Amino acid sequence: MFNKLKDLSIKYKLMGITIAISIITVILVCIAFTVYDRNTFKERYKNNLSTLANIIGTNNVTALEFDDPDTAKEVLNTLSANTNIVAAALYDAAAMGENAYAIPVLFTEYISEADLNKSEEAPRRAGIVRQEYTSDNKYLVIVQEIKGEDGEILGNILIKAHTRELGKRSLNIMGRSAIILLISAVVALLIAASFQGIISGPIFHLVDVMHSVTENDDFSLRAEKDSEDELGQLVDGFNIMVAHTDNMIQRVQSAVSDLDNTSIDIVQASQNQASGAAQQSASITQTVAAVEETARTSKQISENANNVSELAQDSLETVEIGQATVQQVIQAMEMISTSTTESAERISRLEDKAEEITEVLGQIDEIARRTDILSLNANITAVNAGEHGRGFTVVANEVKRLAEQTIEASQRIKDLTTDITSSIGESVTASQQSTNQVTEGTGLAEQTGEHLEKILAMVQQTAEAATLIDASTRQQQTASEQVVSVMRDVDGVSKEVETGAQKTVDASEELVQIGQTLQGMLKVQGNGGKPRPNPPSQ
Known part of the structure; x- marks a missing residue:
């Protein structure tokens, strides 16, 4: 009951x-x-x-x-x-x-x-x-x-x-x-009917408002308070609860809107990051290829420098033999002053060529120095490759340019060496002619001996410079190989970054979908269940 x-x-x-x-x-x-x-x-x-x-x-x-x-x-x-x-x-x-x-x-x-x-x-x-x-x-x-x-x-x-x-x-x-x-x-019964309206009337009104709020999702409705008793306090509490609920829904909707915007930004940033990582990976691959090419070029330069050193050593031995021969026929050289003069001119040209060789060696030294600096820069760039990879392109281009200069310098050294050899051959021919006229150009022979001593010193310097070029290019080759190893590691990291960025894009897109779903759930709020406008983003 x-x-x-x-x-x-x-x-x-x-x-x-x-x-x-x-x-x-x-x-x-x-x-x-x-x-x-x-x-x-x-x-x-x-x-x-x-x-x-x-x-x-x-x-x-x-x-x-x-x-x-x-x-x-x-x-x-x-x-x-x-x-x-x-x-x-x-x-x-x-x-x-x-x-x-x-x-x-x-x-x-x-x-x-x-x-x-x-x-x-x-x-x-x-x-x-x-x-x-x-x-x-x-x-x-x-x-x-x-x-x-x-x-x-x-x-x-x-x-x-x-x-x-x-x-x-x-x-x-x-x-x-x-x-x-x-x-x-x-x-x-009459009194109860009268008093129950006083007590139950506000409650029924509160129930009607509550049904309107729940059925229409209209949290702007408020119950009217007729008294200051416990029923009035109940109405105040209900209105406060509805207001708090409305405020909470607005805040949640604002947060969902911010989440949606932030998710879109994250997706765009992740896509940019993935694209940048892909470009960076491609740039690093090109840089690795360029550095490997530089290493191969350095190896060729080292081999050519070694050949130059050997040729310079042979030239040194030949000059020494020629000097001994000049000493033996110094009296006969007096009869070939004219030939000796021509030999002097040729030797003078040989000296000029030797000076050019010195300049070329200076360029090679400068190239080696700058290559060392670029190796250091490449190492630093490899450390920071996770965030910025565009510097590798500049480094690769610079290394390539230096490699081309190195090749050009090596070619010039080779040409100069050929000229020196030709000049030395002409000097030998002139010396042979002077030998036939030794009695006519003794004085000139003495001068030729002096010039041969100078040529000997120059050839020695050329041999030493070639040796230095060989050592520098070997160091450059070693550094290039280290750069290649580091760049390969950076390439692997870049690929991992690209993969992670793609995963971030996928997760961000899922987050956008979740935010849009939640925003759709909160979309219908307000007067009479009408769509509530999106609140401005904070």
């Missing part, structure tokens, strides 16, 4: 509680009043009977003193006017010890004289008040002492009366109580 009552509307609960409290209160009041009235009326009824007994007893004093039953009976018969009195008896004190009833009197049809005389229930002692119950009626019996003027107890008087007045009065009160109860129920 109580489970069914829990599902009733609060309107009917309030009405039921009010009516139940009113009815229970009226019932308790009626019961209390009935009990109180019954006890009060009963006590008053007893007092009236006692007073009546005293009056009748006083009127029978003379009859008892003179032992006059007829007079006593006449006096007792006056009680017949009271319809509630069933029987009455007058007891003589002198005869009470021998006879149960000294002066029995019968004046109603309810009790026979024999019953009155013989009933064991008829008391003889004064002061006894009791109730007798039969199948039909209930009686009240009172016994009072009768005293004379001197205070002597003359006898006792007994009056037996119906208590039906008590029952009638109780029934009357109960009937009136029922009417009052019915009227109270109607009044309680």
Whole structure:
């Protein structure tokens, strides 16, 4: 039963509680009043009977003193006017010890004289008040002492009366109580109907607003507050909750919008990073190829420099032989002054070529120095290749340019070496001619010896320069191989960066889709479920 009552509307609960409290209160009041009235009326009824007994007893004093039953009976018969009195008896004190009833009197049809005389229930002692119950009626019996003027107890008087007045009065009160109860129920119903509207009205209004909010997703609605009591506080709490929910949805929608924009930026940045990583990987591959080409060129330069050194050494030996020959034919050289002069000119040109070789060697040295610097730059760039890879292109181009200069310088060295060899050959020819004319150009031979010494020194310098070029190009080759190794590592890292960037792009695109889905879920908010505009990004 109580489970069914829990599902009733609060309107009917309030009405039921009010009516139940009113009815229970009226019932308790009626019961209390009935009990109180019954006890009060009963006590008053007893007092009236006692007073009546005293009056009748006083009127029978003379009859008892003179032992006059007829007079006593006449006096007792006056009680017949009271319809509630069933029987009455007058007891003589002198005869009470021998006879149960000294002066029995019968004046109603309810009790026979024999019953009155013989009933064991008829008391003889004064002061006894009791109730007798039969199948039909209930009686009240009172016994009072009768005293004379001197205070002597003359006898006792007994009056037996119906208590039906008590029952009638109780029934009357109960009937009136029922009417009052019915009227109270109607009044309680009207009052409950009035007061339940005061209590349940705001609650129903709050429920309607709540349904509108939940069904239409309209968090701009607010409940109206009619009072400052607990219901008003409930309305305030509901409005605050709806406002907080609306604010939270706006903040979530703003966050989702920011997430969407940020995700798009991340996707673009990741795509740019992936594209840059791919370009960087391609650039690094080209740089590795260029550095490998530089290494091969350096190796060729080293081999050519070694050949130049060997040729210079052979030239040195040849010059030494020529110098010895000049010393042997110095006297004959006096006859070939003209040839010696030509040899001097050729040797002078050889000296110029030697100077050019020196310049070329300086260029080769500069190339080696700059190649070393570029190797250092390439190493630094390899460390930072994860973020910026465009510097590798510049380094590769510079290395390539230096390699071309190195090749050009090597070619010039080769040409100069050929010229030197040719000049030396011409000098040898001239020396042979001078030998035939040794007697004519002794002085010129001496000068030729001096020039040969200079040529010897130059050839030695050329050999040393070629040796230095060989060593430098070998170092350059080693550095180039290290650069190639580092660039290959950087290429591997760049490919990993490219792969990671692509994964970032995929994850960012998924994040964009999630943000768009969440934004679509929060899209329909606001007045009447209309789409709420996107809040501005923070």
